[in-house]
Amino acid sequence: MMEQATGGYRGVWRRLRRNPMGMIGLAMLVTAIGVALLAPWLSPYDPNAIIRVTILDIYQSPSPAHWLGTDDAGRDVLTNFLYGARVSLTVGFFASFIAVSIGGLLGLSAGFLGGRTEGVLMRFTDIMLVIPDLPLAVVIVALTKPSLTNIILVIGLLGWTGTARLVRAQTMSVKQRKFVLRARAVGAGNRYIMHRHIFPLVLPLMVVNTVLVISLAILNESTLSFLGLGDPATLSWGQMLNYAFTRGAMSAGAWWALIPPGFGIVWVVLACTLLGQGLEQALNPRLLTHHLAADRTLTSHRRLQPAPTSEGATPGNR
Amino acid sequence: MILCIRVDESQLVHRSVYLANKIAWAAFTILFVIVLNFFLFRILPGDPARAGVRDPRLTAEAQAAIRTRFGLDKPVINCFTSLNPLEPGDCAVNPLDTQFFIYAGNLLRGEFGISYHTNRPVVEVLGERLWNTLLLIGAGQILAIVLGMALGILAAWKARTPVDYGALGFSLLAWSLPTFWLGIILLFWGSTYLGLPVGGKSTPGINYANTWEELVDLARHLFLPSLTYTIVFLGEYMLIMRSSLVDVLAEDYILTAKAKGLNHFQILKDHALKNAMLPMVTIIALNLGFTVAGAVQIESVFSWPGLGGAIYEAVNRRDYPMLQGAFLLLAVSVIVANLIAELLYGYLDPRVGVE
Amino acid sequence: MPHAILDRPPLLEVSHLDVDYVDPPHPPAAALRGITFTLQRGEALGIVGESGCGKSTLMLTLLRLLPAAGRIVAGSVRLDGVELLDLDARAMAALRWKRIAMIFQGAMNALNPVRTVGEQIAEAIRRHEDVTNRRALDRRVSELLDLVGIAASRREQYPFQYSGGMRQRAMIAMALACSPDIVIADEPTTALDVMIQAQILQLLADLRRQLQLSILLVTHDLGIVAELCDRVLVMYGGVMAEYADADTIYNGAAHPYTQALLQAFPDPTQPAQKLAAIPGAPPRLTDLPPGCRFTPRCPHVFARCHTAQPPLYAVTPAHQASCFRAETTSGGAHA
Numbered sequence A: 001m002m003e004q005a006t007g008g009y010r011g012v013w014r015r016l017r018r019n020p021m022g023m024i025g026l027a028m029l030v031t032a033i034g035v036a037l038l039a040p041w042l043s044p045y046d047p048n049a050i051i052r053v054t055i056l057d058i059y060q061s062p063s064p065a066h067w068l069g070t071d072d073a074g075r076d077v078l079t080n081f082l083y084g085a086r087v088s089l090t091v092g093f094f095a096s097f098i099a100v101s102i103g104g105l106l107g108l109s110a111g112f113l114g115g116r117t118e119g120v121l122m123r124f125t126d127i128m129l130v131i132p133d134l135p136l137a138v139v140i141v142a143l144t145k146p147s148l149t150n151i152i153l154v155i156g157l158l159g160w161t162g163t164a165r166l167v168r169a170q171t172m173s174v175k176q177r178k179f180v181l182r183a184r185a186v187g188a189g190n191r192y193i194m195h196r197h198i199f200p201l202v203l204p205l206m207v208v209n210t211v212l213v214i215s216l217a218i219l220n221e222s223t224l225s226f227l228g229l230g231d232p233a234t235l236s237w238g239q240m241l242n243y244a245f246t247r248g249a250m251s252a253g254a255w256w257a258l259i260p261p262g263f264g265i266v267w268v269v270l271a272c273t274l275l276g277q278g279l280e281q282a283l284n285p286r287l288l289t290h291h292l293a294a295d296r297t298l299t300s301h302r303r304l305q306p307a308p309t310s311e312g313a314t315p316g317n318r
Numbered sequence B: 001m002i003l004c005i006r007v008d009e010s011q012l013v014h015r016s017v018y019l020a021n022k023i024a025w026a027a028f029t030i031l032f033v034i035v036l037n038f039f040l041f042r043i044l045p046g047d048p049a050r051a052g053v054r055d056p057r058l059t060a061e062a063q064a065a066i067r068t069r070f071g072l073d074k075p076v077i078n079c080f081t082s083l084n085p086l087e088p089g090d091c092a093v094n095p096l097d098t099q100f101f102i103y104a105g106n107l108l109r110g111e112f113g114i115s116y117h118t119n120r121p122v123v124e125v126l127g128e129r130l131w132n133t134l135l136l137i138g139a140g141q142i143l144a145i146v147l148g149m150a151l152g153i154l155a156a157w158k159a160r161t162p163v164d165y166g167a168l169g170f171s172l173l174a175w176s177l178p179t180f181w182l183g184i185i186l187l188f189w190g191s192t193y194l195g196l197p198v199g200g201k202s203t204p205g206i207n208y209a210n211t212w213e214e215l216v217d218l219a220r221h222l223f224l225p226s227l228t229y230t231i232v233f234l235g236e237y238m239l240i241m242r243s244s245l246v247d248v249l250a251e252d253y254i255l256t257a258k259a260k261g262l263n264h265f266q267i268l269k270d271h272a273l274k275n276a277m278l279p280m281v282t283i284i285a286l287n288l289g290f291t292v293a294g295a296v297q298i299e300s301v302f303s304w305p306g307l308g309g310a311i312y313e314a315v316n317r318r319d320y321p322m323l324q325g326a327f328l329l330l331a332v333s334v335i336v337a338n339l340i341a342e343l344l345y346g347y348l349d350p351r352v353g354v355e
Numbered sequence C: 001m002p003h004a005i006l007d008r009p010p011l012l013e014v015s016h017l018d019v020d021y022v023d024p025p026h027p028p029a030a031a032l033r034g035i036t037f038t039l040q041r042g043e044a045l046g047i048v049g050e051s052g053c054g055k056s057t058l059m060l061t062l063l064r065l066l067p068a069a070g071r072i073v074a075g076s077v078r079l080d081g082v083e084l085l086d087l088d089a090r091a092m093a094a095l096r097w098k099r100i101a102m103i104f105q106g107a108m109n110a111l112n113p114v115r116t117v118g119e120q121i122a123e124a125i126r127r128h129e130d131v132t133n134r135r136a137l138d139r140r141v142s143e144l145l146d147l148v149g150i151a152a153s154r155r156e157q158y159p160f161q162y163s164g165g166m167r168q169r170a171m172i173a174m175a176l177a178c179s180p181d182i183v184i185a186d187e188p189t190t191a192l193d194v195m196i197q198a199q200i201l202q203l204l205a206d207l208r209r210q211l212q213l214s215i216l217l218v219t220h221d222l223g224i225v226a227e228l229c230d231r232v233l234v235m236y237g238g239v240m241a242e243y244a245d246a247d248t249i250y251n252g253a254a255h256p257y258t259q260a261l262l263q264a265f266p267d268p269t270q271p272a273q274k275l276a277a278i279p280g281a282p283p284r285l286t287d288l289p290p291g292c293r294f295t296p297r298c299p300h301v302f303a304r305c306h307t308a309q310p311p312l313y314a315v316t317p318a319h320q321a322s323c324f325r326a327e328t329t330s331g332g333a334h335a
């Protein structure tokens, strides 16, 4: 079983490597992680240095000294931008880890145990699914101290519903497979079946889902920060946009304070989205079977006479 | 209309059961939100009632009024005098004499409290703003659904051709754009190059000569926010429409339709669209939460006087009654809209409630 | 009877048909090779073979309804002398259902779940005939439903309100809507229970006589063929194994595959048994054995069988088999 699973993963990787969307996404994500890790070496300035600013330093347009200009406090936008990648990715990874763990656990239990447990868990999931996430997150963060930990917790604790539904559906379908039924018939216990048979087949789906949840978490973090609920101690891309937007970048025409942070968010979110799509296609490659597409290929070059087969097996007497 | 379906009587019984079920479930969810809304504000540090008693913006009489209205001298609920800090209390008190039931009673009477910032009843403020939000979401949502479906149909029909790949690329990009950032960029562009207003719903201090002028002014204010909204949701609806239509087009009954000699247009119109619409309705319903999230961001950027904007302002002004009220109203709107979508689904699919 | 039929010009003439399924990085799969047969007016031809031997592919090719991966690489399909494979898309669409209608394999999903059965039948009539009057159209639909034994009042119902057998009847009514010359029935009775199967087949037999239909009947089931068909085409792995009238097939099969089928299925008057007893598995199209495709399972293999796919040999003028053992009894290859 494990053997088979690794072979399966290798197959997925082979298909992913041939999938342009997935590979572009992966490359973009690796770049972003690289930038986040290397921020101290890449940045021209120290983001925490105390600087003296005059009115002339505020919203300076791009120059050799400040490639992306300066912001409302006279700080270097490029430096903030590079360090901002750390915040976004941290929130993305940790929050999605929490969300996928909760959603995975609930989905697996609901799908595997069935019956009452499933009913209750899925009803709860349905309720959480209808309650709008963002306003709820805003309310909770506004009522607590806005800190990076709180933001991660709130996004993680609210973002599991989609995963739960997905994992439940997959668990239920795996549960019906022959080898699981057979394992049960020979008396394997619940834990054993879950561990050896079900989890390995649900895991790939959860990986794909994690990638997509990361992108949602990053979007949510930036939105909360933009709304003024970010951690004052760290400067995320959302917060850069909040400062720029509320402190006159628009009227100053300071596009350099508005474009780069948004570009960063789009870059990371798009990377995850592309990677997720690519992974999804690599996991279950599908032929296009739709009936209207068929008409595009039908009129091909057709020979009216039978093809001569090798060794003259078709004697041409009529 | 392709959407109209005849149902016979035996089915109507099943269908009314289906409807009753959905309505009961929505009611239960609303109840859950009300309870959540109460306890969230009691457990987390910023309780609007308790904060209000100390808020310097309110007069002494107003503070006293809050004290009695929220029953602050009473226990939060049976067994607990207070939840933050946690103080166990008497379990034998009359439940009606607790803060929770006073809160529930106030809600029933439509009392959401007084906004700290404006000193007006929250219901009144939200009542005005609800319509603005509906106007914005309505305009953006209709455009996004119509355009998204059209593009989705095109992409599905031309699946795996450059048209399809182009539409797919656009949708993925649109999906990845933070709504508020797209809003900022469009606002920057529109106000600089198109001379459009930078925010609000109308030009302040203007006296309209006639209704037409007023409408034009409204349209100029509505244009950028609803454009933002449309772009953000267009891609998503396109993707959903595309994938559900691609699935439908692979069904056997499409082959039957083709074998009957129908052309692509007839097949799409008479056989594919209605079936493809079903998942579309479900997903639009599931996405209503995102719709609201979009509204919060867009209204914040464009200072649009709606519910989402109310949340933003309430957060920045620490106006807790407003925040609590706006959240409750948004959540209830989503639940109701979701219910409507489910009823619509029941109407579209003749099989609903039968198996 | 078959001999008398043979002398008239055929209604449908299929010759040397080759079809591939392509899946780009992989080489194309040879789904059909050298399929050649004729169908006379009023004739019922049975197409028999194991699952995956290309029966549905052949039927879809006749209507040019192959899925996107399908390619007609060679051959010709003539209806009343007109080459169907050369028609433009519009002409082909105008001909579908009007001349050749099809009852699909698994009619469970062949009807649109969200439109009433009546609408779906009426639609076919409206497409091909100038019936605009609603009353007239309703009357036609009612007549058709009546013909297949469905109460006209159920016209307004949806497919999910029908039982499996009724859906198949509705499908037959739909196929007859434009009075086609040929009805293709692709395993019309799979997934139905035995009683219903018998009823549906009886219905087809009655309608055929009543309306003088030509029928192409695809099935796994030799019993059905014995009851309904004049001639039989046995297929194996995308090629013709044997082609002859029904009596000859049952009493003097020349191809070892046909013989095996008959042994696996001893009593052709007992329908509804599945062919399961032939040892070995049918060939995979992407991994064909060299030589005759039946060699891995054939009890009579000799050296030559591994060198080439045998052509169709005429055992008698009206009996062809693609087996080297048939060569000795015939004058040479037919094709």
Ligand SMILES: Nc1ncnc2c1ncn2[C@@H]1O[C@H](COP(=O)(O)OP(=O)(O)OP(=O)(O)O)[C@@H](O)[C@H]1O
Pocket: C021, C022, C029, C031, C049, C050, C051, C052, C053, C054, C055, C056, C057, C058, C067, C068, C069, C070, C105, C285
């Ligand atoms: N869209 C497709 N792409 C690739 N291969 C296909 C496709 N459709 C069918 N095939 C292959 O072509 C072969 C013939 O399939 P076909 O459906 O014609 O068989 P059949 O005789 O109708 O079988 P059954 O009795 O199960 O209906 C099979 O090996 C099948 O795997």
Ligand SMILES: [Mg+2]
Pocket: C055, C056, C057, C105, C186
């Ligand atoms: Mg078939």
